Amino acid sequence: MAANQYTRTVTITxxxxxxxxxxxxxWITIVQVGSTDSWTITISANSGSARTAxxxxxxxxxxxxxxxxxxxxxxxxxxxxxxxxxxxxxxxxxxxxIxxxxxxFPFSVAASFNITQTTATLNDYSxxxxxxxxxxxxxxxxxxxxxxxxxxxxxxxxxxxxxxxxGAGTITIQxxxxxxxxxxxKTSTLTIKHPTDASVTDSCTVNLSQYQIPANTLVITQSxxxxxxxxxxxxxxxxxxxxxxxxxxxxxxxxxPTWSSVSVGAPSGSGxxxxxxxxxxxxxxxxxxxxxxxxxGHAADAGVQDTITATLTQAYVGGGSGxxxxxxxxxxxxxxxxxxxxxxxxxxxxxLKSTVFGDMPDGDNYETLSGWSQSNPVLSTTxxxxxxxxxxxxxxxxxxxxxxxxxSGTHLHIIKRGGNWSVIxxxxxxxxxxxxxxxxxxxxxxxxxxxxxxxxxxxDVETNDTFIANGIVTHNLKEIMT
Numbered sequence: 001m002a003a004n005q006y007t008r009t010v011t012i013t014x015x016x017x018x019x020x021x022x023x024x025x026x027w028i029t030i031v032q033v034g035s036t037d038s039w040t041i042t043i044s045a046n047s048g049s050a051r052t053a054x055x056x057x058x059x060x061x062x063x064x065x066x067x068x069x070x071x072x073x074x075x076x077x078x079x080x081x082x083x084x085x086x087x088x089x090x091x092x093x094x095x096x097x098i099x100x101x102x103x104x105f106p107f108s109v110a111a112s113f114n115i116t117q118t119t120a121t122l123n124d125y126s127x128x129x130x131x132x133x134x135x136x137x138x139x140x141x142x143x144x145x146x147x148x149x150x151x152x153x154x155x156x157x158x159x160x161x162x163x164x165x166x167g168a169g170t171i172t173i174q175x176x177x178x179x180x181x182x183x184x185x186k187t188s189t190l191t192i193k194h195p196t197d198a199s200v201t202d203s204c205t206v207n208l209s210q211y212q213i214p215a216n217t218l219v220i221t222q223s224x225x226x227x228x229x230x231x232x233x234x235x236x237x238x239x240x241x242x243x244x245x246x247x248x249x250x251x252x253x254x255x256x257p258t259w260s261s262v263s264v265g266a267p268s269g270s271g272x273x274x275x276x277x278x279x280x281x282x283x284x285x286x287x288x289x290x291x292x293x294x295x296x297g298h299a300a301d302a303g304v305q306d307t308i309t310a311t312l313t314q315a316y317v318g319g320g321s322g323x324x325x326x327x328x329x330x331x332x333x334x335x336x337x338x339x340x341x342x343x344x345x346x347x348x349x350x351x352l353k354s355t356v357f358g359d360m361p362d363g364d365n366y367e368t369l370s371g372w373s374q375s376n377p378v379l380s381t382t383x384x385x386x387x388x389x390x391x392x393x394x395x396x397x398x399x400x401x402x403x404x405x406x407x408s409g410t411h412l413h414i415i416k417r418g419g420n421w422s423v424i425x426x427x428x429x430x431x432x433x434x435x436x437x438x439x440x441x442x443x444x445x446x447x448x449x450x451x452x453x454x455x456x457x458x459x460d461v462e463t464n465d466t467f468i469a470n471g472i473v474t475h476n477l478k479e480i481m482t
Contacts, residue, residue: 006043009033012057012066017145022056027244028070030055035142040162041068049074072162111197112141113148115171115204120181120190122157122175122208129179129211136204138192138434140164146195154188155207161192179211200297214245217303222307225277225294227260229315233283233410240308242296244271246307249299257292258367259312264296282366282410283315290314310370317445326392326408326456327469333459334468337384343457343469346389354384354464357414357436358421362464369423369475377421379436379473384461391457398426399448400435405470408456414466416441436473 012019014037021030026042041055050073057066115138122132138148138161148162148171155179162170171192186208194200220242227236242251244267251273256262259281267273277294290312297306332340336355341350358377361368390406399406407413409427416434417424424433435442461467465476 003170004044005082005276006072007040009040009330010068011038011039011162011175013037014059015183015468016242017433019057019059023050024055024060025053025060027051028055032109041070043070043072045076059274074203081366082098082172087237100462109141109143111144111194111200113192113194113202114139115192115202118204119171120204120206122177122179122206124175124179124211125183125209126213130175130177131211132175132208132277134173134175138164138171138198138202140167140169141372143168144195148192148195151191151193152192154186154206154208156186157206158186159190159192169371173206175208177208177210179213180450181213181215183210183212213261214247216248216298216304217243217245218248218251218296218298218304219243219308220275220296220306222308224309224311226311226313227277227279229279229281233281233315234279235315236279236281236312239274239276242273242275242306244298246271251296252299253294253356254293254297254305255293257290257294257309257310257312259290260292260294260310262294276481277310278412279312280370281312281314287314323465326394326411327456327474328397328406328454331405331457331469332471334471343459344391346386346393346457346459348386349390350386352384352386352402352461352467354382354461356380356464357473360414360421360423367413373420373422375420382464384464384467384476386459387462389457390460393453394456395453396449397454397456398429400426400429400444401442401446402448403433404442405472407451407474414475437471438468438473 027046031040031156033040051071052072055068055070059065103228107426115136117136120134120163122134122138124130124132130395140148144167145164148161150159150161156175156248158174158176160172160174161341162172164203173190177186183320188206189203190206190409191203220240222240225238225240227238229236244251248267248271250264250266253262253264259279261278261280263276265274275296291305291309295305295307295309327343330341330342331343333343333346334340336353337349338353356375357379360372360374360377363369394408396409397406398409407426409425411426412423413426414436415422415429416436421423427442429447430443431447433444435444459476461476466473469477
């Protein structure tokens, strides 16, 4: 009588992360129960002689081996009621490791990879350009420790696949889109493959709602701004406001009247800002009203501009109530014979030493003089006749280099700044500016303002409008407010 077929299920407790069976004899089959650690052992019927086998489980720690001894009777004997129970204590391997059979383990777990979600949504429209992200989950087969690999993706996001833990892991999708002025929706497929089996892949759809980049806008919120120099030449000031698109920088000044300075303040978070317009006019004995245009341009788009009309009511200067740029008493003026005379002791008709300063305009028009600039002027000596000398009282004076030269705030000095010579009021001179003396250039190292009422003297010389004061070449300009 043949020994019957016999089946039994055993459970293996892994010592480390994985284990494997040595190949069994042909009359025994071992099949895994699903993805568990339970295994069904089937012993086929035996019509021959009795037979035995040892089934061996090897753990990945290389030191632990479990065995199951199987004995089956021959045809004339009844089979044993049960296989021999596995030893309770793992068999300690011999000093020489047991070499596995050359036949691959036929019961390895099949590779599997699955992205849990089918769709990822990035909402840059609400969150801002590149500010959206989503995390997906994935699952690998039991015991797999490798990290899945990105095969293909859209060009508007980045993908980070995090290493798994117990076969489970996460995928982070981050928008990298810059947005557009006309936003659209984007869709692409993200495909990721198994860490060790490239044939096993999974995919999901990644949707993006694009951020809308604001259009560049610039609006000046009023049509005109008025300056009034009734308090004195160069005293008028006023402001106006503007708005730009959120996030834009302060506008640039494209155009302004020559009699004004324009300072643009930075915009607030809402895009609104303030522009300050200040008169730099020197007034006139026959005052008029000026009108000009101020043009601002968007900082990021030169084609986006807006304009405002600026007006100025000019100050009256000259006559018996005012004078030009003036020097204090004691200032020594050089005559044509190189002798020195205090300014208050000069006599009309005396001939003063004068300097032709490059191509500087020879005249009394401040608008013309204020626009002059020359980098390397050629100087030559000439003469000028004193036409008039007029004393005035001014509320303050400016002392350069500890009294080297002291004048009213509106006295015109010939100054070198940034490599170029130009005509600048004393009140606008800064340390580091350079004066021209009869012996060479002198750097201004200090400026002191004395707010005490002081008598100053205005000279009118012709035909050349420069003279030498305390050894410094300076300018005479008629009809300027002191």
